[in-house]
Amino acid sequence: MTPLLEIRDLRIEGRSDEEWHPIINGVDLTLGRGEVLGLIGESGAGKSTLGLAAMGYVRDGVRISGGSVMFDGIDLMNASTEEKRSLLGRRIAYVAQSAAASFNPAHKLIDQHVEAPVRHGVQDRGESIEDAIELYAKLRLPNPEEIGFRYPHQVSGGQLQRAMTAMAMSCRPDLIIFDEPTTALDVTTQIEVLAAIRDIVDQFGTSAIYITHDLAVVAQMADRIKVLLRGDEVETAPTREMLDAPREDYTKSLWAVRGYHRPEKPKPGPESVPILAVEGVTAAYGEQVVLNEVSFDIHPGRTVAVVGESGSGKSTTARVITGLLPPRSGVVRFEGEALPPSYRQRSKDQLRQIQMIYQMADTALNPRQSIAQIVGRPVRFYSGLKGRRLAARVDELLEQIELDPAIYRDRLPGELSGGQKQRVGIARALAAEPRLIICDEVTSALDQLVAEGILKLLARLQDELGLSYMFITHDLATVKAIADEVVVMKEGRVIEQGPKTEMFTPPHHPYTDLLLSSVPEMDPDWLDRLLAERRVEALGEAATDKM
Amino acid sequence: MSLWIWLLGALAAIAALAWIGLWAARRLSGNAPRYRDMSYGVAFGYALALAAIAAGIWLWMKPGAVYFRWAVMGFAICAVAAFLFRLAGRHLGPERLKRQFRKMPLTAAFGILVILIYAFVAIFAGWIAPHGQEAVLGAANVVPGGDPAMGGDPAFPLGTDRIGRDILSRLIYGAQNTVGLAFATTLLAFFLGGSLGLLAAVVGGWLDQVLSRGVDVLMAIPSLIFALLLLTIASVWADGARGLLTFYMVLIIAVIDSTRVFRLARSVGIGIVVMDYVEAAKLRGEGMGHLVFREILPNAMAPLLAEFGLRFCFVFLTIASLSFLGVGIQPPLADWGTMVRDLAQFINFAAFAPMVALAPLLPALAIAILTVGVNFVVDWMLHRASGLKS
Amino acid sequence: MGSVIRIVLQRLALGLLTLLIVSAVIFGAVNLLPGDFAQAVLGQSATPEAVAAIRTQLGLDQPLPVRYAQWLWDAARGDLGVSFAQANFASFTGRVDPSATVLAQIGPRFANTMFLAGVTAAIAVPLAVGLGILAALWRDTAFDKGANIATLSSISSPEFFVAYILILLFAVVNPVLPSLSNIFPGMSFGERLEKTLLPALTLTLVVTAHMMRMTRAAILNLMAQPYIEMARLKGMRPLRVIWRHALPNALAPIVNVVALNLAYLVTGVVVVEVVFVYPGIGQLFVDSVKLRDIPVVQACCLIFAAAYILLNLTADILSIISNPRLRHPK
16 A cells, blocks of 8 residues: 655755755655554654645745655645645645644634535534534543633643644645644643644544654654754664664664763751741742742752743743842841842842843843853952953863864854853853852753753853852653752742652652653653553542542 | 826736736646735736836837936946945944844935935045035036036036036035934024923823923924924014025924933833833932933933934924925025035936936035935834843 | 724724824924924024014924924814915014915825825826735735846835836936926826826836735734635635635735725825925925925925825725624624
C-alpha cells in the first residue's frame, strides 16, 4: 500500500534582507496510514516550516525551491490552488501552537468549528454542531453542550487547545499536523491536552505529524521520531528504538541533557546565618494581593529553587527581594540585617550584594552598548576601576564565562547567539562581585543543549566563588539538575519547602505531587501509567466519598 | 453625463479584455500554474495597468499635452538622477556607506539626493542667487522662459514678480528662509517635546499624569487652527514688527508640534524603561543622568530620528500653509508659501503660454519635492526598522 | 453589555470635559492680549469715551472667570457675540445690527463647509478603504509599490499645490470645471456640486492618501494574525477569509482611520477654501485672523475644535462597541 504522505528531497527557502536563505535542505519524509510521526528539533530547525509544507502551504516570504510532496497520490507541488484548497481542512488539518491567537476573536467557537465541514460540503450545519458536541465530550471538555457557544476569550488556554483539536477533527481528516500544541501550557494542563489528543487520534485512526521540541512529550505521542537540525534530517527511528539507542552524536547529546544532575550539598549547620531571609512577605499590585505570607531562607553557597506555574508569584518574590516592589508587610533580611523595602533607599553596597540574571537575554542587555561596556559598567560603578585595570577586569570576567575577550569585547549583543547573550548577562552580574544571584527562568528561553551549558557554568561559578543562587523556574528538570533546596509556590503562597532529596521522595503535599507527576518522562509508557494511576486514585476517592 | 458613460464603457472594455486575456493565457500556456492560479481580480489589475500605459502613450502623442510631457520628463529625470546618485554611492566612499547604498531603494536614494541639494542651496544661497531677495530690478511681470518674443528676458530666466523682483533668486533664498525656519522650529519642538516626553516616561507618577493630560488638551485642538488663533494674538503683540511676528510664529508652531513629539518620545521611552537592562541599571543604583543618556536615549534615537523627518515635513507644510494664507513668514523675506500666493494669478494664462503658469507652480513644487524626499527617506528608515525586528 | 455602556458613558463624559477645557484654553489665550482689548480693536486714536463704551458692552470690566462663564453660557445658547469687523464701534449706539452677530456670519458658511466636507468624505472614504485593502492584499507587488510612491507624494504636497495643479488641468487648460466656487443661496444641488467638485477633489487627493496608507497598515497587521492563517489552512476561499475572518476584526481599526482622517479634513478645509474662494467657515476664519476680529476667531476655533473632538470621540466609541471582548465579557 502506498504511504499516505511522501516527501522527497524537499528544499525550502526563506527571504530576509532581500536574499533567499535555505530553511530546509532536502528532507525526505514518509508517513503511513494511521501512523504518528514525531518531528523534533531545536528552534530554527525548520520543524514548523516542514509541517506546513506537508499541507502544501508556505508562509509569506517563504518558498519551496525543490522536491516533491505527495499526499495520497496527489502531487501537492503541482496541484492547482483550487485542488489544494479542497484538501485543506477536509483531508489535512492543522492544530496551531497558540489556540488563543488562532481562534478568531469575533466568532463563537462553534461557528468556527462548523465552517470547514459546511464549506467543504461534508455535513450541514445542524449535523456538524451535533458532531462538535460529541467531539467536545470525547476530548473531555467541561460542558460539551454549551462550551462551543462561547467566544474564544471566554475559554481557558488548555480548553481552547482541545477545542482546536476538535475543530481539526471536524471533517475526520486523514492527516493532522500538530504544531507544538502544548508548548504554551503549564505542565499540569499539558497532561490533559496530551491525553485527549492521543486518545482521539487513536480512536479515529488518524495519521499525524506531531511537532515539538520536548523529547519527553514526543515519546508519549509518536510511533516514530524524526530529528531535525538546522534544516537537515539527523536520524529517524521508531520511538522505543530511538530512546533506547540513539545512533547519531547530536541525538545522543540531546538525550544526555536530561541526565545532568548535581548532588545536593550538605545541609547547613544550625549556627549558619542565612544570607537571605524572606520573612512573612505579603505584597500586592494595587489592590490585588499577589504574595501571601511568603517565608524562606537561602544559606550561603546553596541553590534554592523557587518552583511554580505561571501566576504563582515566583517572579514577584524576586521583585520584592530586589526592592522593585516594596512589600505591604514582612521583611527581607540580608545576612541578618533588614533591607530597606525600596531599592531607592538601599546603599550602593546593599545593591551590589544581590544581582539578577534575566530570562530574556535579548531585553536584558542594552543593544546599543558593546559587551565591554555592559560588563565594565558595574565594575567601574562599584569599584571605581578605570582604564587598563578596568579592561583587564572585563577580560577576566569574560574568560570566567568562557567567552574569548579578544573576539567578543567589542561586539554588540545583536551579534551574539542566545546562549552567549545569557553568558554576558552572567558576567554583568559577576562584575558586581555579589554574594547572591537571582536567576529568573534563565534557561527557559534557550534550547536544551545551550541551557545545559549555562547550568554547568553557573554550578562551576558557585563552586569557585562561593555564590548563593535563588533559582526561579517552572521546569522541574532544571530543579532536579541543580537545586539544593526547593520552594514550591502556588497562587502567591509557599505550598511546601525542603531539601531536594526530601522533596523528590514521597509523601508530598498534593499540589507538589501533581506538579511532580505531571512532568513528562522519557518513557513511552509514562503517560499511560500516569493516567492509569490517576484513574485508580479518582476511583478510590470516589469510593471513600461514598463511605 | 457623457463623461460617466465613457468611463463606464472603458471599465467594461477593460473587464472584457482581462477576461479574454486570462482565458487566452491559460489556453496558450497549456494551463501553466502561473495563469491557472491567477484570480480574475489580478488579471483585471494587469488589464487596467495596460490601459493606463496605453492612455499615457496617447497623451504623450497628443500635441496639446505640454504639462503631461513635462511631468513625465520631470519624473524620468528624477528617477535617472536618483539612479546615478545610488550608483555613485555604491562605488565611492567608505565601505560602510557603500553597504548602505547597496540595499537602498531608488526612492530613498532620491530623498537623500534631494536633501543634500536643498541643504547646499540653503547654505550657499547668497553665492548662488544672481540677485538679492529684496532687490527690485526694474521690469515687473517678466514672463518665465527667457524668450523675449514671449515677453521674457534672458537676464531673468524665471521672470520677475509684480514689483519686479527676480523669481529665481527669490526661489533660492526661499530655501534658506522657509527650510531654515522649518528646521529651527522642528529642532525646538524636539528639544521641548523630546526631553519632557522622556522625562515623563522615566519619572512616571504625577509628573507623567500632569504632562500627559496637558498634552491631551492641546492636541484636542487641530494644530493649524490653534496656530492661527495664537498668531492672531501674536500679531497684536508684535504690533506690526514683522521680524518679531516671524519669531513668534516659530515659537508657536514649535510648542504646538512639541505635543506630538512628547507623545512619541513618551511611548518610546516607556517601551524602553520596562526593558530588563534598564531595570538592571536601576538596581545597580545608577542616577537619572546615566539612565536617560546612556540606557534610554541611544535606544530611542532610531524612532526619534524617523519622527524628526516626519515632524519636519509637517512643520514645513504648516509654515508654508500659514505663509500662503498671509500670516506666516513676513515679507520682505523671500518664502515659497508667500510666493505661491503672490504669483497665483499667472495660472490663468496657462492656456495661452504654458511657461507662464510655471511661476506659481515652481515654489509649490519646491515645497513638495523636499517633503516627498524627506518622506521617502523616513519611509525607508521605518521599513528597515520593522524588518530588523522580525 | 453593561460594561460597554459604562465605558461609552465614561468616554462621552471625558469628551465633554475636554471640550470644556479646550474652550477655556481658547478663551484664556485671547485674554493674553496685551493692554486693553478694546484699545487694540479701536486703535490708538480712539476717544476714551468710545473705549469705555465698548468695555461695558463687551463686559471687559468684569473679572476673567465671570467673563468666561458668561461667554460659555452665551455660546451654549448660540450667542457667539458681535463681529468687530462688522459692527461699527466708532459710532456705537448701543444697538447691534443683527447681521453683525458672529452667528449670522458663521451660520450659512458653516453649512457650506459641511457640504464640502460631506462631498469629500463621500468620494474619499470608499476609495481609500478599497484601495487600502487592495494594497494590503497585493503587498509588495508593483501596485503596492506604485501606490506607496503616489500616496507619499500626495501627502507630502501642500494642499495649495494640489489645488493649483487641478485648477491648471481642469479649469484652465481643459475648462471643464469652475476654478472659483462662488456659491450663493438658492442654487440647485447640481450647480452646487459642480462648483464644489474641484475643492472636494483637492481634499480627496490629500485625505485619500493618508486614509489609504493607514487602512493598508491596519489590514496588514490583521492579516498577520494566526487566525487568518488558520482560516486559510481550513481551506477557506480568499474572499471568505477576508469577509468572514478579517473584516469583523478590521472594522474597529478602519473606523478609527476614517474618523481620524475626517478630523484631519477639518484642518485641510482652511487652505482649500482660501484657494478656491469657497465661502466656508475656513475662509472666514483666515479673514478674521487677518482683521483681528477676535469674537469670530474664537467662535471658529471653538467650532473646529468641537468637530475635531467629536470625530475622535466617535472613533473611540465605535471601536469600543465593535470589540468582542468587551461586548461578550467573561
